[in-house]
Amino acid sequence: xxxxxxxxxxxxxxxxxxxxxxxxxxxxxxxxxxxxxxxxxxxxxxxxxxxxxxxxxxxxxxxxxxxxxxxxxxxxxxxxxx
Amino acid sequence: xxxxxxxxxxxxxxxxxxxxxxxxxxxxxxxxxxxxxxxxxxxxxxxxxxxxxxxxxxxxxxxxxxxxxxxxxxxxxxxxxxxxxxxxxxxxxxxxxxxxxxxxxxxxxxxxxxxxxxxxxxxxxxxxxxxxxxxxxx
Numbered sequence: 191x192x193x194x195x196x197x198x199x200x201x202x203x204x205x206x207x208x209x210x211x212x213x214x215x216x217x218x219x220x221x222x223x224x225x226x227x228x229x230x231x232x233x234x235x236x237x238x239x240x241x242x243x244x245x246x247x248x249x250x251x252x253x254x255x256x257x258x259x260x261x262x263x264x265x266x267x268x269x270x271x272x
Numbered sequence: 273x274x275x276x277x278x279x280x281x282x283x284x285x286x287x288x289x290x291x292x293x294x295x296x297x298x299x300x301x302x303x304x305x306x307x308x309x310x311x312x313x314x315x316x317x318x319x320x321x322x323x324x325x326x327x328x329x330x331x332x333x334x335x336x337x338x339x340x341x342x343x344x345x346x347x348x349x350x351x352x353x354x355x356x357x358x359x360x361x362x363x364x365x366x367x368x369x370x371x372x373x374x375x376x377x378x379x380x381x382x383x384x385x386x387x388x389x390x391x392x393x394x395x396x397x398x399x400x401x402x403x404x405x406x407x408x409x410x
Binding site: 210211212215237238239240242243244246247248251 | 370371372374375376390391392393394395396399
């Protein structure tokens with residue numbers, strides 16, 4: 191269960207597909223903390239709870255904003271670090 | 273601090289589900305918001321159809337369990353599930369399915385009993401629990 195990374199319009203892509211809660215949250219938090227202010231992280235997940243609960247609560251706690259789109263079973267969340 | 277009772281329900285046996293329903297009832301009777309996070313065997317107990325057919329009791333008390341069930345039936349004690357439904361009608365109770373178990377077991381929303389409100393991650397539940405005064409693990 192390892193997340194993989196890639197490149198997109200965001201500054202960094204974190205692929206959390208296959209990861210169980212709370213690891214998407216943990217890896218997203220680490221990735222965002224490692225990015226400089228003003229960056230964007232794109233998070234890929236196949237878990238509805240990750241898309242609807244874990245990432246939103248991470249953003250709420252840290253003042254991040256995010257957008258969420260769904261393509262089939264894949265959610266794409268782009269989190270902006272102010 | 274929110275006036276909130278948070279319950280982590282790990283167990284799926286009837287003898288543990290009764291205290292869940294009883295404490296949730298007491299919580300709303302006191303005007304508290306109640307947050308119930310059902311995980312592992314606790315989530316299995318909330319799988320659609322299971323509340324009505326689950327008769328499992330803790331195997332550590334083989335001499336007491338059947339006797340308790342008889343007494344509860346004789347005294348017409350409602351099922352834990354009916355108690356929880358009634359408590360939910362009385363006040364603000366939310367039943368959250370654990371995201372880890374939900375994804376681990378490849379569950380779908382339609383697999384869950386209708387009393388379950390949503391599926392949330394442990395981080396969201398702990399954030400909410402940390403705002404309240406009491407958190408119990410069952």
